[in-house]
Amino acid sequence: MTIDLTQFHDAFFEESFEALDSMEAALLKLDIGAPDRELINTIFRVAHSIKGGSATFGFSDIASFTHSLETLLDELRSASMQVTLPMSDLLLRSVDVMRAMLRAVQAKQPIDAQRVSDLQFDLELMIAQKSAAPMPSAGPAPCASPAAALAGSQQAPAPSPAPQAAATPSATATATSAEPAASAAASRPPGKRWQISFRPYRELFARGNDPLRMMRELAELGHLVVRVDTTALPPLSELEPSECHLAWTLELTGDAREEAIRQVFEWAEGDCELMIAGIDAGSPASEILATAGAPLAIKTGAPSDANAAADAILSAASAPVPASKPETAAKADAKAEGQVTTIGDSGSIRVSVEKIDELMNTVGELVITQAMLSQLGTQIEGATAEKLRAGLAQLERNMRELQESVMRVRMLPITFVFSRFPRMVRDLAQRLGKQIELKLTGEQTELDKTVLEKIGDPLVHLVRNSIDHGIESPEVRAAAGKPAFGTVHLDACHRGGNIAVEVSDDGAGLDKDRILAKARARGLVGANDQLTDEQIHELIFLPGFSTAEKTTDVSGRGVGMDVVRRNVKELGGKIELRTERGRGSRFVITLPLTLAIVDGQSVAVGSETYIVPLISIVESMQLKSSNVSRLSGRGEVFSFRGDYLPIIRLHDLYGVEPLTRNLHEGLVVVAEGEGRRVGLFVDDLLGQQQVVIKSLEANYGHVEGVSGATILGDGSVALILDVPGIIRAASLRAVA
Amino acid sequence: MSTSGSGNGQGRPEQAVAGAGSHQVLTFVLGNETYGVDILRVQEIRGWSAVTKIPHAPAHVLGVLNLRGSIVPIVDLRMRFALERAEYTAITVIIVVSVSSPAGRRDFGVVVDGVSDVVDVNSAEVKPAPDLGSRSATDFIRGLVPVSDRMVVLLDIDRLISGEMSAVSANTLDTTDAALTASAA
Numbered sequence: 032m033t034i035d036l037t038q039f040h041d042a043f044f045e046e047s048f049e050a051l052d053s054m055e056a057a058l059l060k061l062d063i064g065a066p067d068r069e070l071i072n073t074i075f076r077v078a079h080s081i082k083g084g085s086a087t088f089g090f091s092d093i094a095s096f097t098h099s100l101e102t103l104l105d106e107l108r109s110a111s112m113q114v115t116l117p118m119s120d121l122l123l124r125s126v127d128v129m130r131a132m133l134r135a136v137q138a139k140q141p142i143d144a145q146r147v148s149d150l151q152f153d154l155e156l157m158i159a160q161k162s163a164a165p166m167p168s169a170g171p172a173p174c175a176s177p178a179a180a181l182a183g184s185q186q187a188p189a190p191s192p193a194p195q196a197a198a199t200p201s202a203t204a205t206a207t208s209a210e211p212a213a214s215a216a217a218s219r220p221p222g223k224r225w226q227i228s229f230r231p232y233r234e235l236f237a238r239g240n241d242p243l244r245m246m247r248e249l250a251e252l253g254h255l256v257v258r259v260d261t262t263a264l265p266p267l268s269e270l271e272p273s274e275c276h277l278a279w280t281l282e283l284t285g286d287a288r289e290e291a292i293r294q295v296f297e298w299a300e301g302d303c304e305l306m307i308a309g310i311d312a313g314s315p316a317s318e319i320l321a322t323a324g325a326p327l328a329i330k331t332g333a334p335s336d337a338n339a340a341a342d343a344i345l346s347a348a349s350a351p352v353p354a355s356k357p358e359t360a361a362k363a364d365a366k367a368e369g370q371v372t373t374i375g376d377s378g379s380i381r382v383s384v385e386k387i388d389e390l391m392n393t394v395g396e397l398v399i400t401q402a403m404l405s406q407l408g409t410q411i412e413g414a415t416a417e418k419l420r421a422g423l424a425q426l427e428r429n430m431r432e433l434q435e436s437v438m439r440v441r442m443l444p445i446t447f448v449f450s451r452f453p454r455m456v457r458d459l460a461q462r463l464g465k466q467i468e469l470k471l472t473g474e475q476t477e478l479d480k481t482v483l484e485k486i487g488d489p490l491v492h493l494v495r496n497s498i499d500h501g502i503e504s505p506e507v508r509a510a511a512g513k514p515a516f517g518t519v520h521l522d523a524c525h526r527g528g529n530i531a532v533e534v535s536d537d538g539a540g541l542d543k544d545r546i547l548a549k550a551r552a553r554g555l556v557g558a559n560d561q562l563t564d565e566q567i568h569e570l571i572f573l574p575g576f577s578t579a580e581k582t583t584d585v586s587g588r589g590v591g592m593d594v595v596r597r598n599v600k601e602l603g604g605k606i607e608l609r610t611e612r613g614r615g616s617r618f619v620i621t622l623p624l625t626l627a628i629v630d631g632q633s634v635a636v637g638s639e640t641y642i643v644p645l646i647s648i649v650e651s652m653q654l655k656s657s658n659v660s661r662l663s664g665r666g667e668v669f670s671f672r673g674d675y676l677p678i679i680r681l682h683d684l685y686g687v688e689p690l691t692r693n694l695h696e697g698l699v700v701v702a703e704g705e706g707r708r709v710g711l712f713v714d715d716l717l718g719q720q721q722v723v724i725k726s727l728e729a730n731y732g733h734v735e736g737v738s739g740a741t742i743l744g745d746g747s748v749a750l751i752l753d754v755p756g757i758i759r760a761a762s763l764r765a766v767a
Numbered sequence: 768m769s770t771s772g773s774g775n776g777q778g779r780p781e782q783a784v785a786g787a788g789s790h791q792v793l794t795f796v797l798g799n800e801t802y803g804v805d806i807l808r809v810q811e812i813r814g815w816s817a818v819t820k821i822p823h824a825p826a827h828v829l830g831v832l833n834l835r836g837s838i839v840p841i842v843d844l845r846m847r848f849a850l851e852r853a854e855y856t857a858i859t860v861i862i863v864v865s866v867s868s869p870a871g872r873r874d875f876g877v878v879v880d881g882v883s884d885v886v887d888v889n890s891a892e893v894k895p896a897p898d899l900g901s902r903s904a905t906d907f908i909r910g911l912v913p914v915s916d917r918m919v920v921l922l923d924i925d926r927l928i929s930g931e932m933s934a935v936s937a938n939t940l941d942t943t944d945a946a947l948t949a950s951a952a
Contacts, residue, residue, distance in 0.1 A: 391836075392835065392836030392837060393835070393836060395836045396835050396836045639819065639820060684822065685820075685822040686820075686822055686823070687820065725836070725837065725838050726838070727821075727831070727838055729837065729838070729873070730837065730838060730839050730840055730873045730874050730875065731821070731828075731831065731838070731840040731873075734821055734822060734823065734824075735822070735823065736822065737821075737822065740819070740831060740838045742833045742836065742838075746833055747817065747819060747833065748818075748819040748830075748831050748832065748833050748838055749819065750819065750821070750822075
């Protein structure tokens with residue numbers, strides 16, 4: 032009988048990726064020569080938990096690799112090896128490889144075995160170099176040589192004799208009660224003895240913890256005697272195999288320090304009652320055994336696997352449970368001098384986006400209901416009407432607060448995006464032979480998760496550009512009287528209803544003359560045209576435009592700035608550039624805080640209401656028949672500030688019967704998108720309001736010219752115009 | 768013709784039914800016919816209210832409605848089944864069903880003349896739809912089952928609606944002909 036572990040895979044991957052991010056961050060902060068102990072511990076913990084998790088889930092390649100890594104990290108932790116630059120590079124590469132392996136396993140694709148084994152070889156080489164050199168041994172090192180590391184990691188799952196032994200509890204119990212004292216005396220120097228009471232909560236397994244693994248690890252620290260308390264075990268018919276009903280009393284004899292023992296239980300700490308107590312070496316073992324009163328013992332150290340453990344649990348369940356009282360274990364707890372460790376919840380919880388969206392929907396509905404009630408309230412007369420209206424006003428305030436709070440739930444600090452840059456800057460700087468300091472500020476600025484996900488790539492591109500084109504090599508900088516270290520600065524802050532993200536550097540800045548020369552050479556600008564600075568800056572956002580003299584693998588292919596601008600515009604934002612030759616350049620991206628809400632202008636066409644996003648509206652006007660003309664029967668244009676703009680009749684576009692087809696009887700909304708302007712012909716303008724964007728695609732599908740829908744105050748649905756889409760379609764037709 | 772076991776006949780619809788055992792079906796009336804959908808698929812039954820039209824939608828997709836914050840398309844089953852068109856009145860009913868499609872769960876509203884009853888249907892009694900020549904005509908019919916003295920047509924709502932969706936995407940390709948003739952530059 033096996034437990035279906037796949038249900039925990041998602042959580043494992045998610046947590047592992049997060050853990051790798053924190054490991055990477057810690058590695059980057061690590062000072063060569065004088066490493067911070069806490070950082071090394073963080074790094075070690077990540078490797079340790081990924082190893083444990085992947086072994087539990089049977090991802091043996093990952094487990095094997097992380098084991099080698101862990102061995103190396105353990106050397107660092109015990110300070111028997113020093114952190115060097117090659118070492119930190121190696122560790123960073125290990126992070127990459129682990130991430131790649133996890134991704135591959137997650138996507139159920141084969142792991143790049145060559146890359147893994149190469150790196151694993153390097154890791155073991157480094158460990159071996161240490162082992163070869165005479166080093167003072169500090170603290171217990173479970174695996175001192177690469178050979179041992181390999182042997183440990185490749186430990187094949189073999190059937191263990193333990194389950195069979197477990198089937199006869201009474202016999203084993205008597206056998207082991209004599210054993211610890213004897214074997215401790217015979218094979219080991221008499222060290223300190225620890226009594227550990229480990230009483231996991233039922234959900235222990237669900238958190239990916241494997242008691243067997245922990246005990247095996249403990250067994251590495253010294254001689255271990257394990258006793259299982261099966262008193263909490265329900266009858267087999269009621270047994271839920273994915274829950275842990277067992278408790279253990281462990282006795283460890285050896286040189287282990289308390290921290291080392293606690294380390295073993297580190298990941299189970301929140302899921303169990305743990306008590307660790309030191310016992311004088313002199314006190315007789317039998318006394319403790321008697322108080323523990325555990326009916327069943329499994330001796331660890333023998334190779335066995337998770338299935339064997341499950342078997343053991345089952346066979347224990349089928350064996351008659353001896354009539355020992357559960358209180359004995361409790362007494363043992365009370366007697367020992369340790370403290371019960373239970374780690375409380377951290378400050379955050381993981382919630383799926385779906386749940387939040389559901390919450391937002393419900394709140395949206397509430398707002399509509401509340402608006403309806405408010406309207407009713409104004410019509411009511413009588414003695415209680417005033418009270419009712421006061422109550423409704425209160426309700427409205429509370430609703431608004433509720434809505435804002437729910438919106439805020441979707442907001443995440445921008446540090447989720449910024450955190451990838453230290454590594455990227457470090458790698459790029461090394462590759463390009465530049466010295467660069469990355470400054471991050473405003474990391475706690477919050478913005479909507481959807482915006483956050485989409486702003487990453489444009490920012491990466493801007494930062495790469497800054498490093499490749501902006502920051503000069505140290506020699507050039509020295510010659511220009513600048514500090515050898517170039518600075519790239521990422522900043523985020525709130526500005527009104529928007530968020531501004533800045534990427535600035537103190538590099539060479541943009542060379543206006545070169546841009547202009549290049550543009551002239553390519554015929555983008557006439558030879559005698561005079562351009563303002565802004566117009567020249569605009570040029571770099573053109574597709575295919577690059578002034579880099581040679582293309583590197585970092586940048587210069589001319590693909591990019593136009594994509595950056597398009598991405599930013601898709602998010603409803605804009606990008607600006609300020610630059611000064613020799614002093615550096617600064618890109619400022621301004622984005623809306625959220626994609627869930629848009630400022631809209633409601634327009635009426637026939638009986639339908641549509642929302643035009645305010646950001647794309649230039650102005651609205653009434654046409655005189657004198658400034659409308661038809662172009663060779665193909666379409667209508669009107670003059671607008673010296674330009675002729677095409678007219679798109681919304682009633683034709685959406686197939687609605689309008690109030691009027693006469694252009695001068697309706698209104699024209701001048702809208703802008705994709706760098707072009709058009710006039711949208713509508714019957715009337717209704718009003719401006721913030722609307723919550725809902726997806727049409729969730730239940731229906733994409734509709735051309737419509738970016739989404741929203742729910743109006745009366746509960747009806749209005750479609751939101753996709754102005755760039757409409758213009759794109761119109762210009763496609765114009766070309767055709 | 769396989770004659771094994773229950774004698775349900777053969778073919779795909781029968782297999783889908785055979786696994787289900789006895790289940791409950793919501794029956795509704797369209798014209799003179801009675802149809803049934805699996806009750807577990809029914810999200811909600813609500814009265815008719817005005818819908819917002821979707822541009823370029825197939826004729827039987829009437830538009831979208833706000834269903835507790837999500838936008839739900841509404842399909843007129845009379846038009847889908849090429850029945851005579853009926854007026855929408857205050858007693859016209861919309862049954863909101865959820866279907867599973869390749870793109871995940873979708874909610875759809877279907878306009879029917881009226882909801883009749885919830886009946887228990889024994890899978891053994893379900894007869895396969897007769898072959899009417901055209902496969903597509905009976906594709907969304909899971910089978911026929913007699914309930915009291917009437918014949919209830921059991922709908923395979925997933926097939927019905929996935930047919931819808933392909934119709935929608937085919938339709939959007941042919942979109943904006945009349946509309947976007949405006950072109951100057």
